[in-house]
Amino acid sequence: MELLPQALIDGILLGGIYITIAVAFSLTYGVMHVIDFAVGEWIMFGAFAGYYLNKLTGLDPFILLPAVFLIFALVGYLVQPVIHRVMSGNRGNPLLMGLVFTFALALMFQGVALTVFGFYTNSIPSTFSEGSILIEKLGLSMTIPTIRLAGLCYALGITAMLHYLLKKTTFGLGVRALAQHKDAAGLMGVNGKRTGAYVYAIYVGISAMTGVLIGCIFSVSAQMGAQYTIFAFFVVVLAGMGYLAGVPWAALLLGMVQSIFLIYFDPGHTLLAVFAILYTILLISPKGLFGRGV
Amino acid sequence: MKSRIRTALAVIASTLLATAAYAEEARNFFKVGVVTELSGDLATGGNVTKRGYDLWAQEVNAKGGIDIKGKKYQVKLFYADAQSNPAAGASAAERLITQEKVDFILGPYSSGVTLAVAPITEKYKIPMITGSAESPLIWTNKFYYTFGTVPPVNFTGAAPIKTLSEMKPAPKTAVILGTNDTFSKATAEAFKAAAEAAKIKILKFNIVPAGQDLTPLLSAVRGMKPDLIAFGGHDEELIKLVKALRQINYTPKALLMHYGVTEPAFIQSLGKDAEQVLGASVWTAAVQTKGKILWPNAASYAVAAEKAFKTPADYTQAGSSAAGIAFQAALQKIGATPGMSEDQRKKLVKALEEIDVETFYGKIKFATSGQYYHANVGMTPLTIQIQNGKVVAVGPVKNQEAKPQYPMKEWKNR
Numbered sequence: 047m048e049l050l051p052q053a054l055i056d057g058i059l060l061g062g063i064y065i066t067i068a069v070a071f072s073l074t075y076g077v078m079h080v081i082d083f084a085v086g087e088w089i090m091f092g093a094f095a096g097y098y099l100n101k102l103t104g105l106d107p108f109i110l111l112p113a114v115f116l117i118f119a120l121v122g123y124l125v126q127p128v129i130h131r132v133m134s135g136n137r138g139n140p141l142l143m144g145l146v147f148t149f150a151l152a153l154m155f156q157g158v159a160l161t162v163f164g165f166y167t168n169s170i171p172s173t174f175s176e177g178s179i180l181i182e183k184l185g186l187s188m189t190i191p192t193i194r195l196a197g198l199c200y201a202l203g204i205t206a207m208l209h210y211l212l213k214k215t216t217f218g219l220g221v222r223a224l225a226q227h228k229d230a231a232g233l234m235g236v237n238g239k240r241t242g243a244y245v246y247a248i249y250v251g252i253s254a255m256t257g258v259l260i261g262c263i264f265s266v267s268a269q270m271g272a273q274y275t276i277f278a279f280f281v282v283v284l285a286g287m288g289y290l291a292g293v294p295w296a297a298l299l300l301g302m303v304q305s306i307f308l309i310y311f312d313p314g315h316t317l318l319a320v321f322a323i324l325y326t327i328l329l330i331s332p333k334g335l336f337g338r339g340v
Numbered sequence: 341m342k343s344r345i346r347t348a349l350a351v352i353a354s355t356l357l358a359t360a361a362y363a364e365e366a367r368n369f370f371k372v373g374v375v376t377e378l379s380g381d382l383a384t385g386g387n388v389t390k391r392g393y394d395l396w397a398q399e400v401n402a403k404g405g406i407d408i409k410g411k412k413y414q415v416k417l418f419y420a421d422a423q424s425n426p427a428a429g430a431s432a433a434e435r436l437i438t439q440e441k442v443d444f445i446l447g448p449y450s451s452g453v454t455l456a457v458a459p460i461t462e463k464y465k466i467p468m469i470t471g472s473a474e475s476p477l478i479w480t481n482k483f484y485y486t487f488g489t490v491p492p493v494n495f496t497g498a499a500p501i502k503t504l505s506e507m508k509p510a511p512k513t514a515v516i517l518g519t520n521d522t523f524s525k526a527t528a529e530a531f532k533a534a535a536e537a538a539k540i541k542i543l544k545f546n547i548v549p550a551g552q553d554l555t556p557l558l559s560a561v562r563g564m565k566p567d568l569i570a571f572g573g574h575d576e577e578l579i580k581l582v583k584a585l586r587q588i589n590y591t592p593k594a595l596l597m598h599y600g601v602t603e604p605a606f607i608q609s610l611g612k613d614a615e616q617v618l619g620a621s622v623w624t625a626a627v628q629t630k631g632k633i634l635w636p637n638a639a640s641y642a643v644a645a646e647k648a649f650k651t652p653a654d655y656t657q658a659g660s661s662a663a664g665i666a667f668q669a670a671l672q673k674i675g676a677t678p679g680m681s682e683d684q685r686k687k688l689v690k691a692l693e694e695i696d697v698e699t700f701y702g703k704i705k706f707a708t709s710g711q712y713y714h715a716n717v718g719m720t721p722l723t724i725q726i727q728n729g730k731v732v733a734v735g736p737v738k739n740q741e742a743k744p745q746y747p748m749k750e751w752k753n754r
Contacts, residue, residue, distance in 0.1 A: 167384060
């Protein structure tokens with residue numbers, strides 16, 4: 047029983063990482079209806095950007111986050127029209143088109159990364175990754191790695207910022223209108239194309255920053271993307287496709303399940319437990335945890 | 341119009357066929373198929389084997405080729421990417437055999453892919469030597485056409501545990517973890533068996549899925565305060581494990597891993613945190629060997645590798661080059677020429693079974709019976725440790741390049 051507080055803390059911290067992976071992914075789906083299979087690759091490119099910028103400037107990766115965001119937001123802004131083109135016009139099943147397109151994008155990105163960055167695994171050094179907070183009180187012993195705590199703060203910050211953007215600004219109103227009804231939003235004067243491009247830019251920027259964070263906590267390599275795509279997908283499906291407010295809860299739930307299962311049950315079957323819970327929840331509530339997904 | 345297109349296509353097709361047939365007849369080089377992991381999760385290790393195979397081919401060709409009864413035949417490598425996926429590896433091997441018609445095969449980096457490729461080479465009766473795969477499962481399957489230059493992990497894995505048990509005070513408790521793939525699982529099991537034999541109490545033994553965040557598990561392990569943490573996994577997972585231990589700030593007395601520790605990326609990405617990590621190996625640049633074919637000793641191979649790839653060679657790369665040398669020695673022995681018949685390939689297997697050759701890598705002698713069937717058992721397992729950013733042998737005593745550093749220095753005092 048003395049391990050329970052530690053398990054809970056680890057679960058929350060792990061959930062924090064999942065929030066950062068999934069929150070922007072959910073936003074893009076909600077607005078553009080793109081299931082972006084390249085999310086892991088944006089994370090990977092962001093991680094490499096952090097790695098090289100850190101090498102070049104010697105600055106802590108956390109200071110570099112805004113720079114990484116700006117670079118990748120620009121990239122996202124330039125890529126979005128291509129996706130928009132693939133998914134609009136007189137094409138049957140735009141959802142599938144988007145899926146296939148981003149899947150191909152992901153494969154291409156993996157190949158490019160392997161060629162350009164090489165096949166070695168790297169790591170981004172950060173002052174935060176060195177320490178941990180040790181709490182020893184009432185016979186309980188808990189460690190909180192500072193880097194993960196920083197990651198959780200980052201996740202909550204991003205979520206709060208997105209919430210503010212969507213709920214309190216005119217731009218956010220446009221985004222929400224677009225998510226509800228594309229044609230009606232257009233008639234009300236929302237420029238669907240441009241708003242979509244902004245949303246995609248924000249998404250790519252956030253994913254790239256997440257990459258830097260993951261590079262600090264875990265590692266950086268050309269083949270790292272796929273596993274994060276899967277987790278982003280898990281969280282978003284569990285939260286309800288496109289239901290942004292559900293993401294933090296779904297992410298925390300997944301983190302908690304993993305952490306508790308790793309400590310109390312057989313670590314070999316953690317992913318099985320995650321799948322089983324996902325399946326059960328979707329069986330009971332096909333639209334995600336809160337029944338609010340698309 | 342249609343018939344004209346059809347005629348044109350027919351002409352093109354027949355020209356292509358004629359060229360192919362011509363190339364087949366005029367072949368004066370050995371077609372060597374290579375199936376390895378050039379992309380996917382295991383791309384790092386796959387590309388290390390590629391370096392080893394490339395360096396062998398380059399060196400053979402620089403010397404004019406393989407000398408068969410006074411005539412020299414060059415070697416050409418034909419790569420097929422296994423994509424770190426056993427099924428993709430099997431179909432890649434099938435393509436190399438049926439379409440490229442390779443004479444023999446240099447095998448994959450990982451045990452999982454090797455186990456998928458071996459039945460294919462068995463089916464088409466094509467000899468294969470893997471310069472890397474280490475799972476004991478490959479050898480207990482007794483594939484007639486499959487050989488390996490790196491001894492299985494149950495042969496090598498005991499060495500570091502033995503070195504540790506000679507320390508004063510020796511570690512008394514251990515937590516052993518492994519990732520759920522063929523090689524990593526076998527490594528963890530080998531560590532477990534060796535630790536039990538050395539009377540080290542095992543507090544926890546778990547096989548975990550790849551890509552799993554181990555921090556929560558290690559937080560629990562931290563409470564057990566084990567003297568030794570041993571882990572079976574590939575390069576990326578090892579880096580993550582060290583980082584996780586660093587993050588929860590637990591330093592065991594000894595941290596033992598296996599493959600991946602010797603890869604330059606491990607030291608580069610972890611820096612001072614890579615120091616004093618222990619591993620098992622069969623080769624370092626400093627081992628005393630006397631080679632008769634290509635390179636005279638380990639040091640000269642290390643220099644050639646550094647020159648070619650600007651990065652130090654590890655035992656997997658050396659084992660891969662040695663796989664080429666083993667084929668070379670066997671081909672010379674039976675005097676086989678390119679475009680080998682099934683009968684000649686059978687003779688090649690017999691010759692491989694009989695070779696007992698000293699190389700820069702060490703002695704190559706494949707077992708012909710028992711649990712190590714067709715694995716190389718001519719080597720001495722070494723305990724290695726990272727000291728001052730270099731991989732050095734710290735055990736057994738007669739092979740020592742430096743004394744083992746034990747217990748590990750606390751993370752925060754580095």
